[in-house]
Amino acid sequence: MRPPEALGHVAEEKPSAVELEPPPPGVPKSPRAIVWARRRRSASRIWRMYRRNKMGMAGLFILAFFIVVAAAAPLIAGEEALKATCECNGAPFSPPSWEFPFGTDNFGRSVLALTVWGSRISLTVGLLATVISMVIGSTIGIVAGYYGRWPETILMRLTDWFLVIPFLPLAIVLASILGQSMSVIILVIGVTSWPSDARIVRAQVLSVKTRPYVERAQALGASPWHLITRHILPNVGPLILANTILLIAIAILSETTLAFLGLGDPLTISWGRVLEFAFNAGAAGSGQWWWLLPPGLAIVFVVLAFTMCGFALDEIVNPKLRRR
Amino acid sequence: MRRYLIGKIAQAFLTVVFVIAFNFFLFRIVPGDPAALLLRGTSAFNPDNVEQLRQDLGLDKSLPVQFLVYVKDTATLNFGESFFGRGAPVIEVISDNVWPTVLLVGTSTIASAVLGLIIGIYGGWKRGSKFDVGSLGFTLFVYAMPEFWFGILVLMAFAGGVGPFPAIFPTGGYESAASDLTGLAHLVDVLNHLVLPFSVLTIAYLGQYSLIMRNSLIDVMNDDFVQTARAKGVREKHVLWRHVVPNALLPTLTLTLLSLGFVFAGAITVEYVFSYPGLGSLTVQAIDGNDYPLLQGLFLLFSVAVIVANLVADILYSYLDPRVRAG
Numbered sequence: 001m002r003p004p005e006a007l008g009h010v011a012e013e014k015p016s017a018v019e020l021e022p023p024p025p026g027v028p029k030s031p032r033a034i035v036w037a038r039r040r041r042s043a044s045r046i047w048r049m050y051r052r053n054k055m056g057m058a059g060l061f062i063l064a065f066f067i068v069v070a071a072a073a074p075l076i077a078g079e080e081a082l083k084a085t086c087e088c089n090g091a092p093f094s095p096p097s098w099e100f101p102f103g104t105d106n107f108g109r110s111v112l113a114l115t116v117w118g119s120r121i122s123l124t125v126g127l128l129a130t131v132i133s134m135v136i137g138s139t140i141g142i143v144a145g146y147y148g149r150w151p152e153t154i155l156m157r158l159t160d161w162f163l164v165i166p167f168l169p170l171a172i173v174l175a176s177i178l179g180q181s182m183s184v185i186i187l188v189i190g191v192t193s194w195p196s197d198a199r200i201v202r203a204q205v206l207s208v209k210t211r212p213y214v215e216r217a218q219a220l221g222a223s224p225w226h227l228i229t230r231h232i233l234p235n236v237g238p239l240i241l242a243n244t245i246l247l248i249a250i251a252i253l254s255e256t257t258l259a260f261l262g263l264g265d266p267l268t269i270s271w272g273r274v275l276e277f278a279f280n281a282g283a284a285g286s287g288q289w290w291w292l293l294p295p296g297l298a299i300v301f302v303v304l305a306f307t308m309c310g311f312a313l314d315e316i317v318n319p320k321l322r323r324r
Numbered sequence: 325m326r327r328y329l330i331g332k333i334a335q336a337f338l339t340v341v342f343v344i345a346f347n348f349f350l351f352r353i354v355p356g357d358p359a360a361l362l363l364r365g366t367s368a369f370n371p372d373n374v375e376q377l378r379q380d381l382g383l384d385k386s387l388p389v390q391f392l393v394y395v396k397d398t399a400t401l402n403f404g405e406s407f408f409g410r411g412a413p414v415i416e417v418i419s420d421n422v423w424p425t426v427l428l429v430g431t432s433t434i435a436s437a438v439l440g441l442i443i444g445i446y447g448g449w450k451r452g453s454k455f456d457v458g459s460l461g462f463t464l465f466v467y468a469m470p471e472f473w474f475g476i477l478v479l480m481a482f483a484g485g486v487g488p489f490p491a492i493f494p495t496g497g498y499e500s501a502a503s504d505l506t507g508l509a510h511l512v513d514v515l516n517h518l519v520l521p522f523s524v525l526t527i528a529y530l531g532q533y534s535l536i537m538r539n540s541l542i543d544v545m546n547d548d549f550v551q552t553a554r555a556k557g558v559r560e561k562h563v564l565w566r567h568v569v570p571n572a573l574l575p576t577l578t579l580t581l582l583s584l585g586f587v588f589a590g591a592i593t594v595e596y597v598f599s600y601p602g603l604g605s606l607t608v609q610a611i612d613g614n615d616y617p618l619l620q621g622l623f624l625l626f627s628v629a630v631i632v633a634n635l636v637a638d639i640l641y642s643y644l645d646p647r648v649r650a651g
Contacts, residue, residue: 161339164339169592173350176614177351257472263611283476285480285495303467307467
């Protein structure tokens with residue numbers, strides 16, 4: 001047939017030697033140690049498959065670059081460079097030069113400094129919002145999938161309802177009602193983006209639940225808590241992780257959009273806020289491309305990187321994609 | 325079949341009820357007094373006015389009574405008065421702005437669906453080819469791009485004119501201001517204003533269609549009947565267009581229908597960037613002016629449009645694919 005997909009489709013891996021090897025003889029291991037050894041093995045197997053995925057590795061490198069930049073922001077530009085009154089500012093609207101590699105904005109602030117510092121807020125908001133949405137989505141998915149019957153009916157109906165409500169208008173309404181602060185933005189994105197997660201998790205729980213080892217544990221008298229945390233969650237975990245990484249991309253885009261519409265935290269600088277300033281100051285009409293390109297390209301590359309990592313991981317851990 | 329239809333319609337109805345209830349409580353979770361919030365930052369903010377507004381809005385009544393009044397008002401399309409339109413009814417403000425949006429988002433949804441389909445078909449058919457890889461990369465890139473940023477760049481290039489780019493298109497709006505063009509000249513003027521936002525939205529939506537078409541084409545290509553067709557000696561061209569494409573069209577059709585549900589809400593940021601006087605720009609104005617009645621009405625419209633589109637997609641799907649009905 002045809003060759004595997006060009007964009008890094010990972011072929012089915014034969015069970016490697018490591019897995020089949022009997023545990024080394026010697027001191028008897030505690031159950032906990034055995035469990036951890038197994039988890040480490042499966043994590044390193046996923047990592048080995050991931051490493052061969054070009055798209056995934058490219059995404060990881062881009063991400064690493066942005067994380068380093070965000071962490072090293074104070075070394076690249078002092079925080080006072082974000083203030084409109086800083087003495088370090090140059091002439092307003094000056095194009096890129098040696099002193100200001102990305103030019104300056106309407107206050108003469110360095111666009112480089114704004115972009116570098118903006119990465120902190122954009123990444124933080126993206127990560128925290130995704131954590132909220134992951135917790136809500138996974139909890140609903142697991143409860144619905146595990147308990148079935150009426151909890152499932154109610155929770156899944158709720159999920160369907162939230163799927164129908166258009167995301168951006170809902171986020172806009174919530175953000176404009178609750179006021180403008182970073183925590184509101186995080187909360188708004190978190191509570192509006194969980195439904196897809198809930199559905200994916202529920203489907204996987206339904207399939208894991210019927211596997212023999214879960215039934216066996218149940219027959220041995222395992223409590224629902226034990227079953228969920230010890231048997232179901234570890235099996236659903238990798239899928240949740242892959243989906244979460246994809247959600248971070250969406251969360252960062254959402255933050256950008258909300259900030260651009262003037263719903264961002266007025267006290268912080270994110271990439272979306274820089275674009276908001278630029279657009280409102282008429283950067284498009286006066287052709288100040290240096291003000292618009294850096295924050296926009298930063299968004300594109302970070303979102304692209306998260307998407308590539310998410311797709312790559314999804315191809316490895318999602319049983320649906322693996323079969324194809 | 326009838327049972328299926330009735331079930332779907334009942335579900336859609338329940339969802340509308342949920343959205344209406346949700347809309348009611350959404351605007352009442354506001355910390356503090358909604359009436360004070362409505363007047364916040366306006367010159368009319370004093371205790372007398374707040375009290376008056378409380379009575380006008382029925383906020384002095386109990387919550388269940390408020391809810392009943394709200395449901396009755398919604399059913400009769402009475403969404404209250406917009407602040408922004410100097411007290412014009414929300415329903416009028418919305419209906420004044422609805423057509424530019426329908427024109428813009430409607431045309432670009434159709435254009436991107438058709439173009440995306442063609443790209444997806446060629447990409448999937450020649451899987452792994454340069455065209456396929458290129459279009460996949462393009463899709464990923466566009467997906468990662470905030471629509472409004474792309475819109476600003478296009479605006480800068482072709483309306484502002486930067487470097488080698490010619491400023492050949494108007495910077496925004498639906499038609500030239502203060503012009504009394506009629507007939508053909510008016511049409512040309514409107515289309516001239518449409519070109520840039522239309523292109524931005526078409527390119528922004530393109531990727532999802534090409535991607536879903538490509539994946540569904542690849543799924544169908546591995547089906548047995550395709551091999552049978554080849555074994556019979558059907559020409560490759562006919563295998564593609566008569567056997568594979570019709571079967572792979574279904575998911576794309578669903579996506580197109582569902583996207584039509586977002587016709588009203590789809591272009592909030594792009595409309596804003598091009599100051600296109602549709603519902604998107606209206607939404608931004610409502611945000612800026614804390615125009616909650618207007619925002620509430622818009623939100624309801626956006627949600628109901630999606631629900632209706634979902635319902636239509638479900639019904640059409642059951643006609644096109646009998647397996648759905650049986651399931």
